[in-house]
Structure formats: structure tokens, C-alpha cells
Amino acid sequence: MRETYNRELDALDQGIVRMGALVEQAIEKATIAITDSDEALAREVMEGDDEIDDLFADLESRTLTFIATQAPVASDLRLILMVLRAAHDLERSGDLAYNLAKVASRHVKMAELKGINTLIFELGNAARRLLGKAIDAWSGKDVELAIEVQKLDDEIDELYRKLYRQLYDLKDPDLFEPALNAVLVGRWYERVADHAVNIAENVRYYVTGDEEFLA
Amino acid sequence: MTPENTTLASTKPHIELPSIQVQSTRAPGNVSGGGFTVEPAFRCVDLSVFYGGKVALKEVTMDIEPRRITAIIGPSGCGKSTLIRCFNRMNDLVVGAKVEGQVLYHGTDIYAPGIDPVMVRRQVGMVFQRPNPFPKSIKDNVAFGAKINGYKGNIDELVEKSLRRAALWEEVKNDLNRSALGLSGGQQQRLCIARAIAVEPDTILMDEPASALDPVATVRIEDLMQELKEEYSIIIVTHNMQQAARVSDKAAFLYTEVDEATSDRWGILVEYGDTGQIFTNPRDKRTEDYVSGRFG
Numbered sequence: 001m002r003e004t005y006n007r008e009l010d011a012l013d014q015g016i017v018r019m020g021a022l023v024e025q026a027i028e029k030a031t032i033a034i035t036d037s038d039e040a041l042a043r044e045v046m047e048g049d050d051e052i053d054d055l056f057a058d059l060e061s062r063t064l065t066f067i068a069t070q071a072p073v074a075s076d077l078r079l080i081l082m083v084l085r086a087a088h089d090l091e092r093s094g095d096l097a098y099n100l101a102k103v104a105s106r107h108v109k110m111a112e113l114k115g116i117n118t119l120i121f122e123l124g125n126a127a128r129r130l131l132g133k134a135i136d137a138w139s140g141k142d143v144e145l146a147i148e149v150q151k152l153d154d155e156i157d158e159l160y161r162k163l164y165r166q167l168y169d170l171k172d173p174d175l176f177e178p179a180l181n182a183v184l185v186g187r188w189y190e191r192v193a194d195h196a197v198n199i200a201e202n203v204r205y206y207v208t209g210d211e212e213f214l215a
Numbered sequence: 216m217t218p219e220n221t222t223l224a225s226t227k228p229h230i231e232l233p234s235i236q237v238q239s240t241r242a243p244g245n246v247s248g249g250g251f252t253v254e255p256a257f258r259c260v261d262l263s264v265f266y267g268g269k270v271a272l273k274e275v276t277m278d279i280e281p282r283r284i285t286a287i288i289g290p291s292g293c294g295k296s297t298l299i300r301c302f303n304r305m306n307d308l309v310v311g312a313k314v315e316g317q318v319l320y321h322g323t324d325i326y327a328p329g330i331d332p333v334m335v336r337r338q339v340g341m342v343f344q345r346p347n348p349f350p351k352s353i354k355d356n357v358a359f360g361a362k363i364n365g366y367k368g369n370i371d372e373l374v375e376k377s378l379r380r381a382a383l384w385e386e387v388k389n390d391l392n393r394s395a396l397g398l399s400g401g402q403q404q405r406l407c408i409a410r411a412i413a414v415e416p417d418t419i420l421m422d423e424p425a426s427a428l429d430p431v432a433t434v435r436i437e438d439l440m441q442e443l444k445e446e447y448s449i450i451i452v453t454h455n456m457q458q459a460a461r462v463s464d465k466a467a468f469l470y471t472e473v474d475e476a477t478s479d480r481w482g483i484l485v486e487y488g489d490t491g492q493i494f495t496n497p498r499d500k501r502t503e504d505y506v507s508g509r510f511g
Contacts, residue, residue, distance in 0.1 A: 002508055002509060005508070071457055072507065073456070073460065073494040073495070073506045073507055074494060074495065074496070074497050074502075074503045074506050074507045075496075075503060075507070076507050077494070077495060078495065078496070209495065209496030210496075
């Protein structure tokens with residue numbers, strides 16, 4: 001029953017998976033652009049943000065139309081609310097990928113920061129993997145995986161603290177600019193991970209209906 | 216009001232009703248869909264209804280909260296109307312109908328021997344799917360029940376008060392002697408509500424009260440229900456899921472079970488809870504499928 005309804009519901013659900021894949025790719029490319037000082041790749045990421053923004057606008061508009069015309073309830077209503085929330089988290093993550101790429105495009109020489117470049121690579125990879133896991137949890141509505149995402153977030157926080165400490169220990173005025181950018185970069189990855197955790201919580205709310213996960 | 220001194224006598228001033236002493240009380244306990252601490256207006260315990268020896272509604276146990284709107288929802292044939300008609304013994308009027316279990320109204324078993332169903336119906340009014348005004352004037356429609364009951368107060372005041380409560384007064388105050396049949400469908404239904412509340416009931420049962428009305432008249436009835444629940448307990452049967460979601464505080468989902476061998480069908484109570492919970496996080500798959508329009 002309700003075939004059109006079910007089709008649109010599936011399409012909105014899959015919209016998050018698609019948007020998630022684009023953002024994950026953007027984060028990955030931005031990390032390479034930063035650590036390899038690849039300006040062309042950075043520009044690619046920055047230009048690609050429009051596609052993510054368009055997807056967000058499309059998902060948001062279709063979700064509102066769906067609520068207005070189909071009046072979903074029960075788990076369908078929970079899914080629709082979570083689509084709206086996850087789309088927002090992904091749009092913000094896309095913006096953070098844009099910020100990361102912008103740093104790479106500004107000729108900031110991260111490579112000059114000994115050891116830091118490796119740490120940024122590690123942090124970038126961890127944030128991307130976490131986002132990927134969150135999207136997998138979304139795709140399979142997998143509560144176990146969602147819980148894993150929340151646990152893994154602690155590792156990202158730890159990596160960010162480690163990065164901060166190492167930068168603090170540099171105490172070299174010549175490295176001031178790259179160090180300052182490295183702090184921002186680390187903070188942005190940490191925020192991408194927070195968005196991934198939000199998405200994982202959305203999955204738990206959708207599956208359980210427990211409002212504890214709405215917070 | 217404690218169970219010990221609960222009576223079926225109205226606490227409202229105008230109508231004298233014979234007092235019926237409590238026949239039985241049960242301590243609030245293991246009753247599905249409870250979750251509130253006030254004394255229920257109704258408590259059904261293992262309530263079953265049979266028509267011609269065949270079960271139509273099976274073992275319903277639930278509490279109805281006072282001064283709240285309780286919606287009964289479910290697919291056709293699930294026993295919604297059968298259930299709502301148990302609350303004022305309207306099933307007594309069906310030949311071959313038999314009721315088992317208990318319906319406690321403020322602690323009194325309304326199916327106990329010695330209980331007069333007419334007394335029950337004075338306390339528990341009913342509004343039907345199709346407005347059914349009498350072919351009389353607007354005023355006489357409202358005053359009808361009170362007159363039969365030997366109402367000794369000022370009839371004009373009673374008529375005005377009832378019509379005001381039913382949100383109809385402003386539209387008809389200059390035409391009280393006009394025939395009720397000249398009113399629109401929505402006005403007729405509000406007149407029926409005014410007629411029901413003129414006898415000062417405690418509970419109003421509404422069986423699909425807006426299904427024959429246009430959207431504007433429907434909204435008026437829904438608004439009216441919100442005002443009425445300040446003073447009355449309301450139980451509504453509705454096919455319109457969005458209406459149940461909009462108006463009710465509690466929702467009960469009934470579902471039809473089928474005996475494959477005999478093709479016999481009967482209704483059961485699947486889930487009962489706060490309306491918000493039923494429409495955002497139903498516990499039972501059958502409720503989920505029904506409220507999201509996947510069957511029924």
C-alpha cells in the first residue's frame with residue numbers, strides 16, 4: 001500500500017546516504033590537499049560544495065513537502081525528522097570540508113610542521129572514517145554501529161588534544177601561521193566527528209523512538 | 216470522590232437522579248494502558264461482547280481518564296462502535312447482544328443487576344455519526360431530555376447555556392423556534408451536542424461525530440471538543456486518523472483478529488497510550504502499520 005509514499009520516503013532516506021558519500025569524499029580530498037599541499041585538489045573540493053548544498057536544499061524542500069502532503073506518523077515521522085537533522089549535519093560537515101580545502105589553497109605549508117602533518121593526516125582519516133561509519137549505520141539503521149560511532153568519537157577528541165599539545169610545544173614564531181591554521185584544521189575535524197555522532201544518535205532515535213537520543 | 220461513596224448520582228445541581236450505590240470497586244492495578252493516577256471515569260475489565268453467540272469484541276481491559284478525550288481507532292469491523300456502545304449500554308438495544316466482563320463507571324459496574332440503563336445514559340450521553348435532531352424547534356430539541364427528566368429550573372436558561380457550550384448560541388439565538396431541520400449539517404451536529412449536554416451528563420460518547428461534515432464544520436466540532444473536555448470525559452470513535460491525532464489525549468487501537476478455520480472475526484485492543492506516543496512511537500507493529508496507513 002501507499003507506493004508513491006513509500007517511494008518518496010525511500011528516496012529521502014537514500015538522499016542522506018548520497019549526501020554522506022559526497023561529504024566523506026570531500027573530507028578525504030581536503031585532507032590530502034592539506035597534507036600534500038595540493039591546491040588543485042583543494043579547489044575541486046571547494047567547487048564541489050555547491051553540489052552538497054544543492055542536495056541539502058533539495059532534501060529539505062522535499063521533506064517539508066512530504067510532511068505537508070503526506071502527514072507521516074510513527075516511524076515514518078521519525079525518519080523524516082531524522083532526514084532533516086542528518087541533512088543539516090552533513091551540510092555543515094560539507095562547509096567544514098570547504099574550510100579545510102580553503103586552508104590548503106592558501107599556500108599554508110603544513111609540511112613544515114614536523115610530525116604535525118602526519119597527525120593531521122591521521123585526524124582527517126579518523127574523522128572521515130567516523131563519518132563513513134555513521135552513514136553506514138544510517139543506511140542499515142544499525143544501532144550497534146551507531147553506538148560504535150559514539151565510542152570512536154573519543155579517539156578523535158584524543159587526537160585533537162594531542163595535536164593541540166604538539167603545536168603548543170613548537171614555540172617557534174616562524175611557524176606561527178601554519179600552527180594557527182593547524183589548530184583550526186584540527187578543530188574542524190573534531191566538529192565533523194561531532195556531526196557524525198549526531199547522525200549516529202539520529203539512527204538510534206529512529207530505531208528506538210527513545211527521545212533521549214533527540215537531545 | 217472515593218470509591219466507597221461513589222454513586223451514579225450527578226454532582227451537578229439541576230437534575231435529580233436516583234442514587235445507585237457502588238456495586239464493586241477494584242483497586243487500580245494491572246490494567247493495560249493505565250499510566251495515570253487519578254480515578255478513571257471508566258474501567259473495562261475483560262470486556263467481551265457477543266452478537267448472536269459470536270464474539271465481536273474480546274477481553275478488552277482499559278481505563279478511561281476523566282476530562283480527557285480518548286480516541287478509539289482501528290480498521291472497519293474491529294469493534295470500535297461495539298466498544299463505545301458498551302459505555303452507555305447501547306448494545307442492550309441490539310437483539311442477541313451479550314456483554315461479559317465489567318464496565319466500571321466511577322467504580323460502579325454498569326452491567327450489574329439492578330442498574331437501569333436509562334440512568335446510565337443520562338450520565339453518559341451520545342452523539343452519532345449523522346446529526347439526528349428531532350423534527351422540532353431548536354429550543355425544543357435542546358430542552359427535550361431535560362423536560363423528560365422533570366427538569367424544574369428555567370428552561371430558557373438551560374437552552375441558552377447548552378447552546379453556548381455547544382458553540383451554537385450566536386448562530387441561532389434569534390431563531391430558537393425555527394425547525395432544527397433547517398440548520399446546516401454542522402449546526403445540526405452541534406445542536407445534538409447541545410441536546411446531549413443539556414441533561415448534564417458526565418461523559419459524552421461520539422461515534423464518528425464529524426464524518427458527515429465538511430472540513431470547516433469538522434474543525435468547529437474539534438474545537439468544541441477541546442472546550443467540552445474541561446467539564447466532560449469524551450470518548451470518540453473515528454476513522455480519521457489525523458482527527459484522532461489532533462483532538463485526543465489518549466488513543467486506543469483496536470484490530471480485527473480472524474479465525475482462519477471458521478472465518479470468524481472479532482476485535483481486540485492492541486495498544487492504548489498517550490496519543491503523542493501512539494503517533495510517534497507505537498509499541499506494536501500492527502499499530503504502526505495502521506497509523507501510517509499501510510493497512511486498513
